[in-house]
Amino acid sequence: MKALIVYGSSTGNTETVAEWIEEVLREGGLDVTVKDAAQADAEGLADGYDWVLLGSSTWGDEEIELQDDFVPLFDDLDQAGLKGRHVTVFGCGSTDYTFFCGAVDAIESRAEELGAKILGDPLKVDGDPDRDEVLNWARSVLESFIGGKA
Template identity: 40%
Template sequence: MAKALIVFGSETGNTKAGADLIAQVLEGKGVTVEIQDVREVNADVLSRPYDLAILGVSTWGAIDEEVQQDFESFYDGMADIDLHGRRMAVFGSGDQGYDKFAKAVDFVEQRARKQGAEVVTTSLKYHLHPKDSAERVKAWAEKLATKLQ
């Protein structure tokens, strides 16, 4: 049975709701899912034997060169980890009212790639709460599940 890790940072609850929805879809496809709040783990968790690590990061405001404060320590720690051979995916919420919509998702994906991870699909960005994009979020999670078969 495939095993996935979801690590999320969520200041308003939108990214956590996305993590929960993604986990629900994956579990429905027979994947064992562990969900962790980024404030409770460090980047070393990516060294554990998961078939897929999924990182959920939110973007608050017009973020330029960094991730949300709750994700900052984890993001910095990723720079010290060799992620070669690791399969990953990234998602996150943001506000489409800003020019740099969900920009933190891009930073996390770039860091994962730079450290050698295989990003298995295009990152998912959704506006605010995932309930407004539920079909897109579910379709993305179903695509992830196919990568684990």
């Protein structure tokens, strides 16, 4: 089973979360690829993967802004081949802002619109990521993935 984790991160928080998720998925026996959104191309992004995990932090204040590197991916997400594929969304933010982790909601809605099968509840991290919180969430979403495949 092949999983792809794509993250957009400005100060490293969502990147750290992506690495922790990768750890859990590898322990679970998945073949995992991790890509920084800055180096990822939307076209055919999901091709060949059984599960795609998309992560972005949230910026802006008056309105929801995705992390800079994730914006081009989001704009061309219709070319990523998400239809019928398992997709899970995560990201970092802060409850100090009006739209807490608004990017996570925006990506999940868009993926759903494009026919993705949303797997698990999204992970919304408030402030500095907590390793145990992330590992527990990843284990639970991995169980759903494996359960759905069984």
